[in-house]
Amino acid sequence: MENKNAYNAKLVEKKWQKFWQEKNLYKATSNQNKKDYYVLEMFPYPSGKIHMGHVRVYTLGDVLARYKRATGFNVLHPMGWDAFGMPAENAAFENKIHPAIWTKKNINNMKTQLKAMGLSYDWDLEFATCDPLYIECQQKIFLSLYKQDLAYRKEAWANWDPVDQTVLSNEQVIDGKGWRSGALVERKKLPQWFFRITDYADELIDSLDKLSNWPNQVKIMQNNWIGRSEGLRLSFSITKNISENSKIKEIEVYTTRPDTIFGCSFLAIAPDHPLTKICAQKDNDLKAFIKECNKVGTSEEALEKVDKKGFNTNIKVKHPFLKNKNLPVYVANFVLMSYGTGAIFGVPAHDQRDYDFAKKMNLPIKQVVENKESIKNDILQEAYTGKGKIINSEFLDGMSTDEAKKYIINISEKQHIGTRSKQFRLHDWCASRQRYWGCPVPIILCDHCGIVPVKEDDLPVLLPEDVTFDKIGNPLDHHQTWQKVTCPECGREAKRETQTFDTFVDSAWYPLRYPSPKSKEPIDKKEVQRWCPPQQYVGGIEHAILHLLYARFFTKALKDTKYINFDEPFEGLFCQGMVCHKTYKGKDGWLEPSEIELKGNKAFNKKDQSEIIIGRSEKMSKSKKNIVDPMTIINQYGADTARLFMLSDSPPERDLDWSESGVEGCWKFLKRIWTHFHNYKFDEENLEILNDAKGDNLSLRQNIHKSIKEATNSIEEFKYNSAVAAIRKLSNVLLTNKSKSNNEITEQIVLEGWKAFILMLAPMTPHIAEELWNILDKDKMITDVSWPQANASLLQNNNITLAIQINGKLKNTIEINQSDKDNKDKIIKIILNLDNIKKTLNNNTPKKIISIPGKVVNIVI
RNA sequence: GCCACUGUGGCGGAAUUGGUAGACGCGAUGGAUUCAAAAUCCAUUUGAGGCAACUCAGUGUCGGUUCGAGUCCGACCAGUGGUACCA
Numbered sequence: 001m002e003n004k005n006a007y008n009a010k011l012v013e014k015k016w017q018k019f020w021q022e023k024n025l026y027k028a029t030s031n032q033n034k035k036d037y038y039v040l041e042m043f044p045y046p047s048g049k050i051h052m053g054h055v056r057v058y059t060l061g062d063v064l065a066r067y068k069r070a071t072g073f074n075v076l077h078p079m080g081w082d083a084f085g086m087p088a089e090n091a092a093f094e095n096k097i098h099p100a101i102w103t104k105k106n107i108n109n110m111k112t113q114l115k116a117m118g119l120s121y122d123w124d125l126e127f128a129t130c131d132p133l134y135i136e137c138q139q140k141i142f143l144s145l146y147k148q149d150l151a152y153r154k155e156a157w158a159n160w161d162p163v164d165q166t167v168l169s170n171e172q173v174i175d176g177k178g179w180r181s182g183a184l185v186e187r188k189k190l191p192q193w194f195f196r197i198t199d200y201a202d203e204l205i206d207s208l209d210k211l212s213n214w215p216n217q218v219k220i221m222q223n224n225w226i227g228r229s230e231g232l233r234l235s236f237s238i239t240k241n242i243s244e245n246s247k248i249k250e251i252e253v254y255t256t257r258p259d260t261i262f263g264c265s266f267l268a269i270a271p272d273h274p275l276t277k278i279c280a281q282k283d284n285d286l287k288a289f290i291k292e293c294n295k296v297g298t299s300e301e302a303l304e305k306v307d308k309k310g311f312n313t314n315i316k317v318k319h320p321f322l323k324n325k326n327l328p329v330y331v332a333n334f335v336l337m338s339y340g341t342g343a344i345f346g347v348p349a350h351d352q353r354d355y356d357f358a359k360k361m362n363l364p365i366k367q368v369v370e371n372k373e374s375i376k377n378d379i380l381q382e383a384y385t386g387k388g389k390i391i392n393s394e395f396l397d398g399m400s401t402d403e404a405k406k407y408i409i410n411i412s413e414k415q416h417i418g419t420r421s422k423q424f425r426l427h428d429w430c431a432s433r434q435r436y437w438g439c440p441v442p443i444i445l446c447d448h449c450g451i452v453p454v455k456e457d458d459l460p461v462l463l464p465e466d467v468t469f470d471k472i473g474n475p476l477d478h479h480q481t482w483q484k485v486t487c488p489e490c491g492r493e494a495k496r497e498t499q500t501f502d503t504f505v506d507s508a509w510y511p512l513r514y515p516s517p518k519s520k521e522p523i524d525k526k527e528v529q530r531w532c533p534p535q536q537y538v539g540g541i542e543h544a545i546l547h548l549l550y551a552r553f554f555t556k557a558l559k560d561t562k563y564i565n566f567d568e569p570f571e572g573l574f575c576q577g578m579v580c581h582k583t584y585k586g587k588d589g590w591l592e593p594s595e596i597e598l599k600g601n602k603a604f605n606k607k608d609q610s611e612i613i614i615g616r617s618e619k620m621s622k623s624k625k626n627i628v629d630p631m632t633i634i635n636q637y638g639a640d641t642a643r644l645f646m647l648s649d650s651p652p653e654r655d656l657d658w659s660e661s662g663v664e665g666c667w668k669f670l671k672r673i674w675t676h677f678h679n680y681k682f683d684e685e686n687l688e689i690l691n692d693a694k695g696d697n698l699s700l701r702q703n704i705h706k707s708i709k710e711a712t713n714s715i716e717e718f719k720y721n722s723a724v725a726a727i728r729k730l731s732n733v734l735l736t737n738k739s740k741s742n743n744e745i746t747e748q749i750v751l752e753g754w755k756a757f758i759l760m761l762a763p764m765t766p767h768i769a770e771e772l773w774n775i776l777d778k779d780k781m782i783t784d785v786s787w788p789q790a791n792a793s794l795l796q797n798n799n800i801t802l803a804i805q806i807n808g809k810l811k812n813t814i815e816i817n818q819s820d821k822d823n824k825d826k827i828i829k830i831i832l833n834l835d836n837i838k839k840t841l842n843n844n845t846p847k848k849i850i851s852i853p854g855k856v857v858n859i860v861i
Numbered sequence: 862g863c864c865a866c867u868g869u870g871g872c873g874g875a876a877u878u879g880g881u882a883g884a885c886g887c888g889a890u891g892g893a894u895u896c897a898a899a900a901u902c903c904a905u906u907u908g909a910g911g912c913a914a915c916u917c918a919g920u921g922u923c924g925g926u927u928c929g930a931g932u933c934c935g936a937c938c939a940g941u942g943g944u945a946c947c948a
Contacts, residue, residue: 045948085948159946169946217865221943224864300944304862353862426945433946503948542942544865549945577867578942619941649873649886653866655941657873661887669886672901713877722875725885732885803881808929810881836915850928856880860928 007674009638013767017118025783026065026120028076028531037073038531039065040511040570042539042547043080046106046128047087050113052579052620052658053540055630059646059764060576060720061538062119066763067715069120070787076531078514079114079121081107081128084438085503086169092437092469099437100465103130113631117639118766127517129439129506134513136460137522138506139442143453144561146443150196153451156430157298160188166473167434170299187294193432193441193499197553201226201424203567204552213536213572215653218544222552225545227425231256232409233341234418236267236317239326248275251317251329254340254423258412259404262393263347263368265358267317268310268332270342276331279313286311286331293333308357309333320417321394332357338427348383355383368393369401429550431502436467436475438500446487446494455488461496474498507547508554511537511569523563537570541653544575574718577655581626583615590625593660594632617657628658640765641667647720647764670768673731677772682751690748697746702794703733704753709790711760720764727760751776756788804831805858806840821854831857 020026041061044054065077081103088099095102107128114121127134145151159168163181167190172179197204205226208219235250251267269275271293280286289311296306310330319325327345334353335344348358348365358365371388390396396404412418432441440461442454454461464482467475476482476498487494509522515531516524533555539547548570555569584591586605596603596612603612620627633642644666650656693701707730714723734753755776762769762782773782800821804812812834820826828849831837841861848860 042948047948082948087947167946170944171947173946221865225944227864298946301862304944306862430945435946502946504945507948540942540948541866542948545943546945547948580941616940651874654874655867659873659887662873665887668900675901719875721873722885725875728885801881805880805929808880808927813881848928850880852880856929858880858928 005675005678007671007768009640009670009768010635012771013116013118013639016767016770017115019770020120025781026075026077026122027124028078028122029074031074034072034074036076036531037068037536038076038511038514038534039068039536040078040514040534040538042537042543043082043507043510044110045082045085045087046103046110048106048109050110050117050630052628052630054114055117055642056579056646056652056656057538057540057576058114058117058119059643060574060652061536062117062643062766063647063715063720063763064536064538065120066766067787069783070759070763070785072786076125076514076534077121078125078517079119079123080126080510080514080517081130082503082507082510083107083128083130084500084506086171086435086437088437089435089469096469098465098467100130100463103128103437116631116634117643120766125514125517127513129503129510130437132460132462133518133520134506135439135462137513138439138501138509139454139459139461140456141509141522141558141563142501142505143442143456144563145195145557146453148557148561150199150557150561151431152194152196153191154194155189156192156194157187158190158192158434159298160186162186164472170297173297173299176295176297176302184295185297187296187298190434192430193443193497193501194428195431195553195557197429197550198424198426200553200556201228201426203556204426204549207552207568211568211573214570215573215575218541218548218573218575221544222549225426225549229256229423229425231421231423232258232412232418233421234258234261234320234345234412236320236327236345239316239318248278251275251343252341253343253345254421255345256423257347257350257405258408258418259390259396259399259401260347260350260368261319261321261345261408262396263349263366264319264327264345265348265364265366266327266346266354266361267329268335268344268346268357269313269329270335270337271331271333272337273331273335273342275315275329276313279315279331286313289331293331296333303334303336306333308353308360310357310361312361320412320415328363330357330361339425340423350383350385352383352385366392368396429502429504429553431505432499433502434474434477434498435500436463436469438503439506440476441497441499441501443497444485444487444494445497446490446492448492449487449489449494452487452489452494458488463500476500504547504550508550509558511551512558512564523558525564528564532564533566533569533571536572536574538574538576541575541577548573574652576652577650578619579656579658580617581620581628581658582617583624583626585613585615586610590623592625593628619655620658633663637663637667638670638767640670640768644670644724644765648724649721651721652718669728669731670765672735673772674768676735677754677775682747682754682776690752693746693749697749700733700737700749700753702797704730704749704756705790705794707733708756708760708788709795712787712790715763723760724764727757727764730757730760758782759785759788800854802827802854803856804834804837805856806837807860808858811840812836824851824853827851827857831859 039061041057065075069075083103088103091097091102092099142151159173161168161178161181161183163183164178168178168185173185176185177183178185205223205228208223211219231254233252233254235252237250271290280290296302310332313329313331315329316326317329319327346354346357348355349367350369368391369384369388370391371386387401390399390404409420440463442459442461444452444454446452464479467479469475471478483496483498485494485496511534512523512528512532515527551569556567558564559567581593584596584603587610591612595606597606603614605612618624618626630642641663645663648666649662707726710726711723714726734750737750758769758773770782798818799815800818802814802816803810804814814830816827844861846859846861850858
């Protein structure tokens with residue numbers, strides 16, 4: 001017969017989810033007496049169903065939201081959808097389903113799944129970036145930025161598939177080939193839309209210092225990504241005319257190492273440098289070389305890893321400080337037109353890339369920096385890139401590298417051959433895409449008037465619905481009527497911009513929409529001022545650079561366009577790790593965990609019992625099939641178990657290994673607690689008895705209050721795994737006291753412990769907590785009860801354990817009274833009388849005794 | 862290639878931020894309960910040596926600073942994230 005009192009997670013979870021929804025319990029409140037707290041998790045791309053990564057990040061955010069409510073805050077905790085993007089177009093191409101329909105279906109499904117997790121969102125604030133209202137607001141913002149000259153159109157490289165005649169994303173380029181056609185990918189220049197993020201480069205670096213609640217590693221990565229450097233733009237004059245009609249008389253290079261100028265043995269220019277183009281006009285070999293350079297994709301990784309190649313132009317330039325020295329000029333595939341001036345001078349002895357190039361081209365390698373401390377800076381083996389003393393450098397000899405830098409910059413400026421220059425690695429943000437499923441760029445291109453913004457009254461510019469995906473390329477380009485418009489300026493026939501925005505634009509400002517998602521204005525100043533910026537943003541470390549940098553830029557730009565009055569998008573940031581799982585490979589490829597059977601430490605295919613190779617744990621991904629569907633777990637064990645497992649064991653910032661047995665353990669734990677609560681009769685609370693506790697009762701109370709302190713601190717510090725450990729430890733203590741049925745222990749104290757336990761468990765496993773709380777107190781919901789407070793007087797023990805070390809190695813421990821903590825003489829006397837200490841000392845007098853009060857005594861012999 | 866992070870028992874991890882390494886959990890082993898099993902409960906569980914008290918070794922590798930290093934510094938090895946059009 002089935003036990004009526006058995007833990008049925010499904011029933012409990014459905015019951016409370018319904019109840020919470022009916023009471024609208026998680027609506028953002030505006031109690032005047034409470035402080036406001038905005039907790040935001042990165043919104044998901046609606047791929048179809050939630051994955052374990054979602055379960056993890058949304059559980060982390062939910063714990064914080066519920067904890068903040070319990071500690072007396074008005075909490076804004078919203079959810080929405082990053083609804084534009086490529087997968088919808090791929091689905092359209094593959095399954096002949098319209099991206100809008102596919103996306104809507106996915107959102108509905110994922111919303112149901114998120115609701116099954118019991119997340120405390122205010123769903124009234126939900127929106128998707130593909131909503132017409134969001135599109136309209138984004139287009140308004142874009143036009144404001146355009147009018148401020150923060151957006152502009154220029155030509156830029158894109159990956160080009162010559163067979164499919166279409167632009168490819170970096171992801172669609174696999175080993176330099178198009179993913180569908182398999183053709184070698186080329187680069188092609190297209191007119192595209194840019195944001196002037198470089199206008200804010202200094203500010204984006206400098207204000208990182210203000211972000212005290214951001215992880216250091218993210219700030220370091222952003223700083224390096226922006227890559228500010230101080231250097232010199234220096235001109236090298238060309239020895240003779242390149243051609244009769246060429247006006248180019250010199251090459252300007254950018255360098256951060258002007259101190260090594262006398263070690264320079266060549267110049268290298270980018271394949272798309274203006275000078276390269278002139279030279280190529282009458283040089284077929286160079287033309288072929290440029291073509292080859294353009295075969296490398298556009299990604300930085302590809303450009304850096306490519307074999308370093310150069311082409312000698314036969315042009316010579318004069319060394320600016322050595323009268324009779326001429327240097328050869330090469331076109332090199334590792335020089336980028338987008339950085340500095342698109343030209344460099346090469347110093348093989350002190351730059352590894354120049355060194356490799358010089359070896360290949362048989363160019364001289366001349367050492368000009370010497371460092372006595374580095375044992376060997378053997379320039380015949382590798383470049384020496386550090387600091388040191390300048391040698392072989394005429395008037396610079398004897399200076400330090402820093403002094404020489406300043407000297408060369410000054411002398412170059414005096415002689416009018418160079419200028420001091422600040423340079424950034426960061427370049428402007430290319431924010432347009434040649435795709436359908438995105439927010440249209442609200443611009444009209446007119447042959448007579450040029451670039452004309454769409455009039456505000458004509459917004460939003462929505463996507464046409466009647467498109468097909470059977471043709472290759474951007475459907476907006478093929479659409480005959482949508483493109484055709486009359487120019488708002490001159491009234492003549494004109495064409496719509498057919499590009500759409502990068503989805504990073506959508507996510508650069510979405511946190512500002514949640515406080516008032518239905519407002520006609522892009523930003524509701526009053527509400528945004530009240531809630532924004534979010535106190536805590538939670539998301540994956542994979543967004544550490546791009547998304548967060550773009551959001552920071554947008555916030556600064558929106559401040560300057562007077563939309564908002566703050567300049568950083570997120571006060572606090574937390575980056576969680578990925579969810580990983582072992583991989584399984586059978587004779588026919590990868591297998592899902594559900595398809596295999598484990599026997600000992602071997603794995604077998606359920607179907608035919610063939611042995612499976614168990615691979616190391618990797619990020620859950622469709623391609624490796626090492627995925628566990630969260631809904632399977634929720635259906636089998638319940639959302640509370642899934643949530644608890646996500647929080648146990650792994651610290652949130654680290655990768656988490658999914659393990660079936662770990663989930664099982666969490667479920668058993670909840671079941672144990674459930675059974676205990678249903679078999680146990682709780683006494684009424686009586687404060688007098690509590691405050692009068694002595695002996696075992698006192699130490700139990702001390703235990704309870706220490707657990708409260710430990711769990712609370714851990715939650716405050718985002719160490720949820722430690723919080724879970726502290727809470728479980730508390731339950732062990734309470735259960736042990738019960739099982740021993742010690743008459744000495746007062747039931748009121750046990751009740752005090754269980755109440756604290758349930759309240760602290762509630763942010764993690766809200767459903768079972770609510771149900772069990774109902775047993776203790778029928779009149780109140782958990783949201784009506786505030787977080788348990790640790791009583792300071794119960795946090796200290798009378799006795800302290802001291803560690804006794806000899807030469808730093810533990811030999812013994814002693815218990816001392818709290819009041820003897822600082823009585824060094826008394827303690828040392830006790831220690832020197834301990835048997836094993838006497839034995840180890842062997843009548844020798846200690847050289848030194850180091851005593852750290854309350855912690856350790858170290859005897860040095 | 863470059864930037865950033867991570868490395869502790871059989872496994873996931875803890876360690877008051879330089880002061881008793883292994884909290885909490887998983888697994889394993891033994892026991893209780895049961896006709897039996899599941900479930901549950903109890904005990905043990907870093908390795909080596911010892912009947913035992915205990916001794917020695919031990920936090921990716923090698924070296925350094927310190928009375929004392931998982932924690933700080935240097936070099937290396939391995940894995941992960943990002944690398945501007947995946948989100």
